Structure formats: C-alpha cells, structure tokens
Amino acid sequence: MTGNLLILLIPLVAILLISAQALWRHAVVSDKLLEGSFGTIVVHTITNPKIWLGGILYVLTTAVYLFLFTKFKFFVVQLSITGLALVFSTMISYYIFHEKITIINIIGLVVILVGLALVVQK
Numbered sequence: 001m002t003g004n005l006l007i008l009l010i011p012l013v014a015i016l017l018i019s020a021q022a023l024w025r026h027a028v029v030s031d032k033l034l035e036g037s038f039g040t041i042v043v044h045t046i047t048n049p050k051i052w053l054g055g056i057l058y059v060l061t062t063a064v065y066l067f068l069f070t071k072f073k074f075f076v077v078q079l080s081i082t083g084l085a086l087v088f089s090t091m092i093s094y095y096i097f098h099e100k101i102t103i104i105n106i107i108g109l110v111v112i113l114v115g116l117a118l119v120v121q122k
Contacts, residue, residue, distance in 0.1 A: 006072055006080075009064055014084035016061040022092050023054035076120055083116040
C-alpha cells in the first residue's frame with residue numbers, strides 16, 4: 001500500500017509544484033507584473049489571481065510533501081520529486097511556453113529518469 005501511495009503522490013507533488021511555478025511565470029511575463037513603479041508592482045502582484053492560485057498550489061504541495069516525509073525516506077522523496085519536477089518543467093516549457101528543447105536536454109531527461117529508477121529501487 002505504501003509503495004502505491006508513493007507512486008501516486010510523488011508525481012502529484014511534482015506536477016503541483018511545477019504548475020504553481022508556471023502560473024507565477026505566466027503572471028510575471030504575460031501580465032507584465034514587474035513593470036511600472038514599485039507601488040504598481042506590489043499592487044498588481046498582490047491582486048493577481050495567478051499569483052494567488054500558484055500560492056494555494058504551493059501550500060497544498062507543501063502539505064503533501066510533509067506527509068510524504070512522515071512515510072518515506074527523505075532522499076527517496078526529495079530526489080523523486082526533484083527528478084520528476086525537472087521532467088515536468090521541461091514539458092511545460094516546451095508545450096505551454098514554446099521554449100526550444102535540444103537533443104542534449106532530452107538526453108539529460110533520460111539520464112534523470114534512469115537515475116531516478118536506480119534511486120527508488122529497494
């Protein structure tokens with residue numbers, strides 16, 4: 001049961017984490033949150049729904065993260081989430097933000113996934 005929980009929650013945490021960061025990036029770039037005077041930047045950032053939704057996702061992610069730390073080894077949780085977050089962030093970069101991904105990036109992702117498989121082996 002606990003192995004299935006790990007398989008379910010680790011990708012969920014990675015997806016929530018990257019989704020929150022992607023929302024923040026989208027808000028900063030598309031909504032031009034960092035333009036204008038300091039006061040304007042503060043008001044636009046505080047009132048931006050993407051910033052709030054990203055924050056809510058981050059809090060939810062942290063709660064699941066803490067739960068995982070009570071059930072599994074730290075290095076398995078940390079390395080698994082970090083590895084999957086790298087893979088998911090690359091996918092979001094390509095599909096949502098239309099950033100260029102090179103063959104070297106793809107090779108790196110394969111190496112990460114192989115390393116991740118080795119780390120989580122019993």
